[in-house]
Amino acid sequence: MVQIPILNGIFTDNGPDFRTSYPVNLVPTPKSNGISEGFLRPADGIVGNGTGPGTDRGAINWNGVCYRVMGSKFCSVAADGTVVVIADVGNNGIDVSMDYSFDLLAIASNNNLFYYDGTTVTQVTDPDLGIVIDVVWVDGYFMTTDGEFLVVTELSNPFAVNPLKYGSAEADPDPITGLLKLRNEVYALNRNTIEVFDNVGGDLFPFRRIEGAQIEKGSIGTHACCIYMETCAFLGSGWNEAPGVYLGVNANANKISTQEIDQILLNYTEEELALVNMEARNDRAHDHLYIHLPDRTLVFDGAGSKETGQPVWFILTSSIEGFSKYRAQNFVWCYDHWLCGDATSNKVGYLVKNISTQYGDTVRWEFGTTIVYNEGRGAIIQQLELVGLTGSVAFGTDPTINTSYSTDGETWSQQKFIKAGKTGERAKRLVWFQQGWMRNWRIQRFQGTSAAHMSFARLEAAIEPLAF
Numbered sequence: 001m002v003q004i005p006i007l008n009g010i011f012t013d014n015g016p017d018f019r020t021s022y023p024v025n026l027v028p029t030p031k032s033n034g035i036s037e038g039f040l041r042p043a044d045g046i047v048g049n050g051t052g053p054g055t056d057r058g059a060i061n062w063n064g065v066c067y068r069v070m071g072s073k074f075c076s077v078a079a080d081g082t083v084v085v086i087a088d089v090g091n092n093g094i095d096v097s098m099d100y101s102f103d104l105l106a107i108a109s110n111n112n113l114f115y116y117d118g119t120t121v122t123q124v125t126d127p128d129l130g131i132v133i134d135v136v137w138v139d140g141y142f143m144t145t146d147g148e149f150l151v152v153t154e155l156s157n158p159f160a161v162n163p164l165k166y167g168s169a170e171a172d173p174d175p176i177t178g179l180l181k182l183r184n185e186v187y188a189l190n191r192n193t194i195e196v197f198d199n200v201g202g203d204l205f206p207f208r209r210i211e212g213a214q215i216e217k218g219s220i221g222t223h224a225c226c227i228y229m230e231t232c233a234f235l236g237s238g239w240n241e242a243p244g245v246y247l248g249v250n251a252n253a254n255k256i257s258t259q260e261i262d263q264i265l266l267n268y269t270e271e272e273l274a275l276v277n278m279e280a281r282n283d284r285a286h287d288h289l290y291i292h293l294p295d296r297t298l299v300f301d302g303a304g305s306k307e308t309g310q311p312v313w314f315i316l317t318s319s320i321e322g323f324s325k326y327r328a329q330n331f332v333w334c335y336d337h338w339l340c341g342d343a344t345s346n347k348v349g350y351l352v353k354n355i356s357t358q359y360g361d362t363v364r365w366e367f368g369t370t371i372v373y374n375e376g377r378g379a380i381i382q383q384l385e386l387v388g389l390t391g392s393v394a395f396g397t398d399p400t401i402n403t404s405y406s407t408d409g410e411t412w413s414q415q416k417f418i419k420a421g422k423t424g425e426r427a428k429r430l431v432w433f434q435q436g437w438m439r440n441w442r443i444q445r446f447q448g449t450s451a452a453h454m455s456f457a458r459l460e461a462a463i464e465p466l467a468f
Helices: 259-265 302-308
Strands: 002-004 009-013 017-021 026-030 038-042 045-051 056-062 065-070 073-077 083-088 097-100 105-109 112-116 121-123 134-138 141-145 150-152 176-182 185-190 194-199 207-209 225-228 231-237 244-249 252-255 277-283 286-292 297-301 313-316 328-334 337-342 347-352 364-368 379-389 400-406 416-419 430-433 441-449 455-465
Touching (some): 017 259, 026 302, 026 313, 056 097, 056 105, 056 328, 065 083, 065 328, 065 337, 083 112, 105 134, 134 176, 134 185, 141 176, 176 225, 225 286, 231 277, 244 259, 277 328, 286 302, 286 328, 297 302, 379 441, 416 430
Parallel strands (some): 225 277
Antiparallel strands (some): 002 455, 045 347, 065 073, 073 083, 097 105, 105 112, 112 121, 141 150, 176 185, 194 207, 225 231, 231 244, 286 297, 297 313, 337 347, 379 430, 379 455
16 A cells, blocks of 8 residues: 555646645644644634624724624624624724724724724824824834824823824835734834834834834735734735745745745735735644635644644635635634634634534535656556544534546546545545556545545555556
8 A cells, every 4th residue: 555645735737837736624734643644634613603793804802802893883792602783983895903002992994093992982083193004002102004104192192193203114115004013013014015113212203113124025915914923924025026925034034835825826916915814823733824815715834834844734715616715714712712703794603623614504625635656657546545533524414525536637537426424433444446547647636525524644545556
């Protein structure tokens, strides 16, 4: 028997290029288990437990309570999913930003700034504030940006703005797209550069640029960045460059997107990528970075990449065929769960690992193999066996999974189905017999749905070489 790698696969296009196929709705998990050095587990399912006034646009945990902006409404979400509308903060169709001080929660929505004190939401109406596309709280100040200036509120009155205290990112003429705070320093993310500011006090703008900390790449959009593994992660590029995914560390931009990820990003326009939402989630020894694209979510695992010595990526989608927008977004750890909103409806919910359906809907999973090659001599595939954990499907169901193969990376054979095992059938063997032959090389692909809730550790093939 020959072991064939399954954590990443290969396919081809009419480029012609060899391209990487990442697992879909399956999470690569490095773990030595005696069968292999890693396995594919089902992506977390989503349980809906409430509804709100609109689609989710942002969330935060403040003082032990989950707050969300859904549509145009600022809401609280209880542990049982009950949504209470608190105020209207407007809706321009763009995600919101939220940050908090000791006594105020700031909400940047619809180009305006609002404060919530635990009882009342009040809009900042000082005309010197200008439009607000992002907000952070640092050293007693709420700092906002309108895309050109860095604006700070008064220390003694967060509703007041002094126009003499405006700052700006002037190393390059590119517009400011967003703000992040890391180690009590403000990162002004411009379109093609990133500048870092520290609080030095003074009568005018109290922050000063840290010379030598500038990063020569920038963020493509306001929410296409986040704090990840104690660094600044962002989707963007430098001048005259195609977009990629980077970690800003020690004034350097370290690229984490692979050739395949860069190729996927090229399928979207600059305007579409500017609306991308990035967020981080540390869970069960995974450091996941989510890049929510219009029709799928790309996920990078920093911890897994460090352990395996190569970039670990996978794809999340909410479709039963092809790709569609991944519905869970704006994760918040609250009430001992990972809470989430819905990108396509007014539902709220939380993540679970015992199922992989999403808000009760069935979704697909898929993974492929690298190329099986017998030095051009061909081979007969007598048997294929997936080794993994079975028997955890929903009670009363009897799901199937299938495999197909390609000898050119583009066209695929007829799907061959087998039973995946019922509830409790933990010794079920997933075996396909008489799988044909190959003249040159071959790629195998496996597919199923969330009804077949199982993990896969290894693929073994009984191969009989041909001597031409």
